[in-house]
Amino acid sequence: MLIVAERINSSRKAINEAIKAKDADFIRAEAKAQAEAGADYIDVNAGSFVGQEAEYLCWLVAVVQGATELPLCLDSPDPAAIATALEVVKGPVMLNSITLEKQRMAGMLPLVKKYRTKIVALCQSEEGMANTVNEKVNIAQQMVEALTKEGVALDDIYIDPLIYPIATDTQSAVAALGAISEIRQLFPGVHTICGLTNVSFGLPVRKLINRTFLVAAMAHGLDSAIIDPTDRELMANLVAAETILDRDKFCVGYITAYREGKLS
């Protein structure tokens, strides 16, 4: 399972304040905690700072890359902010995200090609949210075609089916799960990725819904997730799901996690 660690996001209050105060120690601690908890990529997002996003994003890149060797996931819908950050980032990188929207695709695709990045592709188009399996798969197909036509490797594409709150549409999780299955079957080699927090919006005990959805999504073939790896119960579920789904040879990952006290 590829884990993109989501905590360094300016929509979170503590992060927002740390960025404003240029509190590098706080950001470094967040980066290290997520790395130690099992992150593969560290997501960095400064989207709350309109007009200063590129500047703050570059600051985050420098601070986080001073704290961990892990690659970064540059998180912005704005190609200009991403382009500026790409000039200072070191090593391999993932971009979060592209959609089928023309302007966003036109701005982001040249960067994906130039820097040979991995790319998160959201099932969203000019027409708005894709709610059904068919709508999601249809957008995924168009994005895969647009990306591969430009030479992007299948292995660099991470399709996010997008998950909406089940509290307002009880079919939304089933639609995302169905899309994950179909995308895997239709486009072998392409990855699927998902954030979790939307699914539980408006319901109590949100983390229970989030980690249950993660297991269901992994059972449908999800191989990457944008999550908080410092959430112990979530990670215990993830490790157990890997073992159940035969992605953990000889159960070594599970037994190691147990010995490190991560499962209780």
Next chain:
Amino acid sequence: MLIVAERINSSRKAINEAIKAKDADFIRAEAKAQAEAGADYIDVNAGSFVGQEAEYLCWLVAVVQGATELPLCLDSPDPAAIATALEVVKGPVMLNSITLEKQRMAGMLPLVKKYRTKIVALCQSEEGMANTVNEKVNIAQQMVEALTKEGVALDDIYIDPLIYPIATDTQSAVAALGAISEIRQLFPGVHTICGLTNVSFGLPVRKLINRTFLVAAMAHGLDSAIIDPTDRELMANLVAAETILDRDKFCVGYITAYREGKLS
């Protein structure tokens, strides 16, 4: 989700001792606790008492039916013991279980027909355990044919793919999950059912594996389970999975469980 409550089983030490001592209060308390925790059927098993199984099974039936209105699941591989218990049981009943083995099928099928019971059908044949998806589905198909040919309704058939420990075969859970999906697609109207405890045998923190497997199995279409409903974390996962999988209209079951303090 149809929940068959598994605790009143003579293979469990406390139950075994209670049966031997004819401690009806203890058995009644177990039955009531499981009923209150959300059981739909109460499984009763006296299989450890070779030579006295029928006698003890009848005693369990009488005691449990004095404690709860819930229907029973008579749990024995021995048609003679089941036949004796069927004479004293009241109301609808589920039998656990039949296999493709000739003698067992020949002994059990007349009882299923005579008493119009629900029947758990294990994916097991004369040749032994079915390990792969194909083997499991093949046996399921033969059992569904044998049962329906004799007039058993599809809705009364509960196919158990059987799950073996992932510690000894890391593909065993994936095989069970694949079989659940295929059985649902091939035989609409037939139910799937599964016990959980085998899957985690030999691994630490077994309950984590069990509840993670339950969610994965539900995501593949499992609609019944033989479980311990007094396991709070397991039940919280089950309730959350129902909600995610759009089996909980308006999330009412989830919100009710939350208000009753069952999710924390």
